[in-house]
Amino acid sequence: MTDPVESGGRYPVPEPSAPLASRLSVGALAHRSVSSASRAAARLTSAKPQLLDLSRIAVAYTSERYIRFNGESSSPWAALSGFFRTSDGWVRTHGNYPHHAEALRAGLGLRPDAGRDAVERTLAAMPAGAATHAVTARGGICIAVMPENPVADELLAADPPVRVEHLGSSPARPRTWGAAAAPLRGIRVLDLTRVIAGPVATRTLALLGADVLRIDPPHRPELPAQHADTGHGKRSAVLDLRRPADRAVFDRLLIDADVVVLGYRPSGLQRLGLSPAALSARHPGLILARLSAWGFDPSVADRRGFDSIVQAASGIAWIESREDAVPGALPAQALDHSAGYLLAAEILTLLQRQAAEGGSWLAETSLRRIAAELLRMPRTIRPSIAEPFDPAPHLQSFAFEGGTLTTAAPAVAYEGGPDAFAPPRPWGSDAPAWL
Numbered sequence: 001m002t003d004p005v006e007s008g009g010r011y012p013v014p015e016p017s018a019p020l021a022s023r024l025s026v027g028a029l030a031h032r033s034v035s036s037a038s039r040a041a042a043r044l045t046s047a048k049p050q051l052l053d054l055s056r057i058a059v060a061y062t063s064e065r066y067i068r069f070n071g072e073s074s075s076p077w078a079a080l081s082g083f084f085r086t087s088d089g090w091v092r093t094h095g096n097y098p099h100h101a102e103a104l105r106a107g108l109g110l111r112p113d114a115g116r117d118a119v120e121r122t123l124a125a126m127p128a129g130a131a132t133h134a135v136t137a138r139g140g141i142c143i144a145v146m147p148e149n150p151v152a153d154e155l156l157a158a159d160p161p162v163r164v165e166h167l168g169s170s171p172a173r174p175r176t177w178g179a180a181a182a183p184l185r186g187i188r189v190l191d192l193t194r195v196i197a198g199p200v201a202t203r204t205l206a207l208l209g210a211d212v213l214r215i216d217p218p219h220r221p222e223l224p225a226q227h228a229d230t231g232h233g234k235r236s237a238v239l240d241l242r243r244p245a246d247r248a249v250f251d252r253l254l255i256d257a258d259v260v261v262l263g264y265r266p267s268g269l270q271r272l273g274l275s276p277a278a279l280s281a282r283h284p285g286l287i288l289a290r291l292s293a294w295g296f297d298p299s300v301a302d303r304r305g306f307d308s309i310v311q312a313a314s315g316i317a318w319i320e321s322r323e324d325a326v327p328g329a330l331p332a333q334a335l336d337h338s339a340g341y342l343l344a345a346e347i348l349t350l351l352q353r354q355a356a357e358g359g360s361w362l363a364e365t366s367l368r369r370i371a372a373e374l375l376r377m378p379r380t381i382r383p384s385i386a387e388p389f390d391p392a393p394h395l396q397s398f399a400f401e402g403g404t405l406t407t408a409a410p411a412v413a414y415e416g417g418p419d420a421f422a423p424p425r426p427w428g429s430d431a432p433a434w435l
Helices: 028-042 056-059 097-109 117-124 128-137 150-156 197-207 224-230 242-254 266-271 276-282 307-314 334-357 367-375
Strands: 084-086 089-094 142-143 163-168 190-191 213-214 235-238 260-263 287-293 360-364 395-399 403-408
Touching: 028 056, 028 334, 028 367, 056 334, 084 117, 089 128, 089 307, 097 128, 097 307, 128 142, 142 197, 142 307, 163 276, 190 197, 197 213, 197 224, 197 260, 197 287, 197 334, 213 242, 224 403, 260 334, 276 287, 276 360, 307 334, 307 367, 334 360, 334 367, 360 367
Parallel strands: 190 213, 190 260, 213 235, 260 287, 287 360
Antiparallel strands: 084 089, 089 142, 163 360, 395 403
């Protein structure tokens, strides 16, 4: 049993927990999140919930460790991503995308081909605040590693993990849900998300039978392994929404969409006329969902960020430190994955609500809000040790781009529900049209 002193007395009996070693309740958060999506899916067809496989959840949350193409793995982290010492502390950077690596170098005044050693030397001579300002001013990703802020976490927790807003009235849309194996058959989802959290949410909808069409700009290709890891069951098309011809295609897609999931910064969506308010005004009856790194208050809404960056800024990196004065990290990109499953659960709930009541609805969450949830859960003084397990039963293989792709299998489960993903499609390989 969890020590009530160490846990703050909140949960005298431990929750089910996926085997993810951490001082924080990462495994319990993972189970909660996948359970929420599983229960919401089961309610669509009155299917019975079932006990979830905790090892399967752990594999799903650490899927980047298991992805293989023709048996070969690749690191999810680029050379310019990670923790760096500064003259007064530490920063964490994110340079996985080429344009972010370019902006990081530019912000530090380095050559376009500068490597990790040059970044280390430059940052070691700068205060963390100055480094953060210099890099972010050029559009890069850099954040000072900070201690936790319980006051901020309590303020964030005033809202639920996924906030729901009624955007406007429209007639009810009575629906006949598909069988338990594909309850969302006939639902059309436009996916305007990237990286992990949004794609996990839309991948869950695709697992449940929805026609999910991901739209990306041609000048920002997704990282191949990342796309393969979260693209299951979805189609992938490229449109430049700044071009009138492409925008006309997109607007036609919107007419028949049931759900739109947004993961881009609010200012960019506003410029394109794709804010939730604008979309619901033009298309009453839409269900909209959106994610951000930091939340949607104007003071933070446009800040760039990723799971690892939010961990560093929220205090998680110091809590998870394994060495004196050296920050650490969670055993999984748990903020991303949890946000994705929780958002998917709310979308499913809103589809049912809309079928009965009508209306346009918005569900939204942020990685920082999920971090606050995790930081308010029980924790231990010592890192937990995950029980070893065999990941093989929780992996799937597909024919993909002339080879064999192996990825994690789905964690969402309920009686009669789907137990395997459909394969991903190569990035940008599909027409921008509904099935």
